[in-house]
Amino acid sequence: MIKSFDDVLKKAGRLGIKKVAVACAEDKPVLEAIKGAKEKNIADAILVGDKEKILKILDELNMKEQDYQIVDEKNPKAAALKAVEFVSSKKANMVMKGLIDTASFLRAVLDKEIGLRTGKLMSHVAVFETEKFDRLLFMTDAAFNIAPDINAKVDILNNAVLMARAIGIDMPKVAPICAVEVVNPNMQATIDAAILTKMNDRGQIKNCIVDGPLALDNALSEEAAAHKNIKSEVAGKADIFLMSNIEAGNVFYKALTYASNCRNGGIVVGTAAPVILTSRADSFESKLNSIALAALTAHEIDK
Amino acid sequence: MIKSFDDVLKKAGRLGIKKVAVACAEDKPVLEAIKGAKEKNIADAILVGDKEKILKILDELNMKEQDYQIVDEKNPKAAALKAVEFVSSKKANMVMKGLIDTASFLRAVLDKEIGLRTGKLMSHVAVFETEKFDRLLFMTDAAFNIAPDINAKVDILNNAVLMARAIGIDMPKVAPICAVEVVNPNMQATIDAAILTKMNDRGQIKNCIVDGPLALDNALSEEAAAHKNIKSEVAGKADIFLMSNIEAGNVFYKALTYASNCRNGGIVVGTAAPVILTSRADSFESKLNSIALAALTAHEIDK
Numbered sequence: 238m239i240k241s242f243d244d245v246l247k248k249a250g251r252l253g254i255k256k257v258a259v260a261c262a263e264d265k266p267v268l269e270a271i272k273g274a275k276e277k278n279i280a281d282a283i284l285v286g287d288k289e290k291i292l293k294i295l296d297e298l299n300m301k302e303q304d305y306q307i308v309d310e311k312n313p314k315a316a317a318l319k320a321v322e323f324v325s326s327k328k329a330n331m332v333m334k335g336l337i338d339t340a341s342f343l344r345a346v347l348d349k350e351i352g353l354r355t356g357k358l359m360s361h362v363a364v365f366e367t368e369k370f371d372r373l374l375f376m377t378d379a380a381f382n383i384a385p386d387i388n389a390k391v392d393i394l395n396n397a398v399l400m401a402r403a404i405g406i407d408m409p410k411v412a413p414i415c416a417v418e419v420v421n422p423n424m425q426a427t428i429d430a431a432i433l434t435k436m437n438d439r440g441q442i443k444n445c446i447v448d449g450p451l452a453l454d455n456a457l458s459e460e461a462a463a464h465k466n467i468k469s470e471v472a473g474k475a476d477i478f479l480m481s482n483i484e485a486g487n488v489f490y491k492a493l494t495y496a497s498n499c500r501n502g503g504i505v506v507g508t509a510a511p512v513i514l515t516s517r518a519d520s521f522e523s524k525l526n527s528i529a530l531a532a533l534t535a536h537e538i539d540k
Numbered sequence: 541m542i543k544s545f546d547d548v549l550k551k552a553g554r555l556g557i558k559k560v561a562v563a564c565a566e567d568k569p570v571l572e573a574i575k576g577a578k579e580k581n582i583a584d585a586i587l588v589g590d591k592e593k594i595l596k597i598l599d600e601l602n603m604k605e606q607d608y609q610i611v612d613e614k615n616p617k618a619a620a621l622k623a624v625e626f627v628s629s630k631k632a633n634m635v636m637k638g639l640i641d642t643a644s645f646l647r648a649v650l651d652k653e654i655g656l657r658t659g660k661l662m663s664h665v666a667v668f669e670t671e672k673f674d675r676l677l678f679m680t681d682a683a684f685n686i687a688p689d690i691n692a693k694v695d696i697l698n699n700a701v702l703m704a705r706a707i708g709i710d711m712p713k714v715a716p717i718c719a720v721e722v723v724n725p726n727m728q729a730t731i732d733a734a735i736l737t738k739m740n741d742r743g744q745i746k747n748c749i750v751d752g753p754l755a756l757d758n759a760l761s762e763e764a765a766a767h768k769n770i771k772s773e774v775a776g777k778a779d780i781f782l783m784s785n786i787e788a789g790n791v792f793y794k795a796l797t798y799a800s801n802c803r804n805g806g807i808v809v810g811t812a813a814p815v816i817l818t819s820r821a822d823s824f825e826s827k828l829n830s831i832a833l834a835a836l837t838a839h840e841i842d843k
C-alpha cells in the first residue's frame with residue numbers, strides 16, 4: 238500500500254528513470270529538486286533555457302554539467318515550446334515549469350501544434366500526507382477550474398482517478414465534497430454529487446467508487462461518518478476529494494498547508510503527459526514529491 | 541489582547557453572569573457545557589424541556605436542581621418557542637439548541653411573533669484558535685448562507701465584525717477569501733472582494749479594515765503575503781475570513797477541525813441575541829467556548 242510520500246518516492250525510484258524537460262531551467266529551487274530526483278533515481282532532465290545561467294546554478298549546487306542535456310534558449314516562450322516539444326515528441330516523459338510565468342508556460346503546454354492537448358479538460362491534483370490520516374489524500378481542483386459544471390467534473394474526476402491508480406491506489410474511493418452530506422436541491426454541488434455517484438453506478442465513470450454528497454469531515458474521518466450514521470463505502474475512507482469549486486479547493490489546499498503539519502505535491506493532468514507546475518512558495522520537498530507523482534503518472538500513461 | 545479561548549473564557553467570566561435559555565435541555569452533552577459555563581461564572585441557564593429527563597441528567601452530572609430554572613415542556617417545538625421567548629422578552633441573553641432538530645429550532649428562533657428577527661441576514665461565525673497562528677481566526681459562513689450575493693456578504697461581514705468587536709478585537713481586519721489575490725473578472729468572488737474593499741474605503745462598511753481579494757495563505761500568513769509582495773493592512777494579519785460560498789467555508793471549518801490541532805467555538809449572529817447551535821460532534825470544550833462567545837456578544841448587543 239502507498240500511504241506516504243516516502244512510499245511514492247520509493248516506488249518512483251524503482252520504475253526505471255524517467256526524463257523531465259524543464260522550461261526556463263535557470264531557477265535554483267527547481268534545479269535543486271531536479272538534483273534530488275536524479276539522486277533518487279526518479280528522473281533525469283533536459284534543461285532548456287539560458288545556458289550560462291543554468292551552468293552557474295549547476296555549479297553552485299554541485300551538479301555535474303555532463304549529467305544533463307542542456308538546450309540554450311534565452312527567450313522564455315521559445316524555451317517553453319522547446320521543453321514541451323521534447324515531451325510531445327516522446328523524448329521526455331513530463332514537463333516542468335522553471336523561471337517563466339504560468340500563463341506563458343501553459344500557452345506552450347496547450348500549443349495547438351506541439352502541445353500536450355488531449356481534448357480532455359486539464360486539471361490540477363494536489364496530494365497530501367497529513368499527520369492525522371493514514372492515507373494519501375488526492376484533492377482536485379484547487380488551481381484551474383473555477384466553477385466546473387457536471388461535464389467538467391466528470392473529466393476532473395477521471396483525471397484524478399488515472400493519477401491515483403498510477404500512484405498505486407487501484408480502486409480509489411472518490412468523495413464529491415459538499416457542505417452537507419444530503420442532497421439539497423438549493424445546493425448545486427449536492428446535485429452534481431448525486432449525479433456523479435449514479436454515473437459511477439451505471440459504469441459511466443470507471444475504475445473507482447464514487448459516493449456523494451459527502452461533507453469534508455465525513456469523507457475524511459470514519460468517526461465523523463459513524464456519528465452521522467452514513468452507510469457508504471467511501472465515507473471516512475475517501476482517497477480523492479472532488480471539490481465543488483475553486484474556492485473550496487483552494488481553501489482545502491491552503492488550510493492543510495498553512496494550518497496543519499503535512500507534506501504535499503501536485504501535478505497537472507488531463508494532458509498527454511504530466512505537467513509539473515510548482516510555485517515559488519513550495520518547499521524543495523514538495524517540488525521533489527511533485528516530480529515523483531509525475532513520474533508515476535507518466536509511467537501509467539505510457540503503458 | 542484576546543488571542544486564545546482561555547482569554548475568551550476569562551473575559552466572559554468577568555462580565556457578570558449571563559443567562560442562556562436552552563431549548564429541549566434533556567441532552568447530556570449540552571447540560572455538561574451548561575455546568576461548565578456556570579462554574580466559570582459565564583452563564584446561568586433556564587432549562588426548557590422534559591423536566592423528568594432533565595432532572596435525571598442533572599443528577600448524573602452532579603448538578604443541583606435548585607441552581608437552575610426548569611420549565612417542563614415535553615413538546616420539542618413548544619419548548620423551543622418558550623426558550624426563544626425568554627430571550628425576546630429579555631429574561632435571558634441568548635438561546636441554545638438542545639435535543640431538537642436544527643430546522644425546528646431555527647423555526648422558533650425566526651418565529652414572526654416571538655422570534656429574534658432583526659431584518660438582517662442571520663449568519664454563522666466560527667472562531668478558531670490554531671497551533672500555528674497567534675490570534676483568533678473568525679470564519680464566516682460555513683453553515684447557513686449557500687452562495688451569498690454582494691448584499692448578503694455585506695450583512696455577513698457586519699455580523700462578524702460586531703461579534704469580533706464584542707470578543708475584544710476593536711478594529712478587526714477582514715479578508716474576503718478567494719482562490720487568488722488578484723481581481724479576475726471570471727471569478728465572482730474576486731469581484732465581490734474588490735467591491736467590499738471599496739465600500740469599506742467609502743465608509744459604507746464600518747468598524748473594520750477590509751482588503752481583498754486575498755487567498756487563504758496570504759490572509760493567514762505574513763510570510764505568504766511577503767512572498768507575493770502584497771502590500772496590505774490585512775494580508776497576513778486577517779482576523780475575519782469572509783468565505784465566498786458555503787462549500788469553501790465548510791471546507792475551511794472541517795480542514796481545521798479534522799486535520800489540524802485547534803480549539804474552536806461558534807455562534808449564530810444577525811439575530812436580536814446570539815444563538816448557540818452546537819452539533820453532537822462538537823466537544824465539551826467547543827460547546828463551552830461557544831457559550832462564552834455568545835455571552836460576550838450578548839453583552840455587546842445589550843450595551
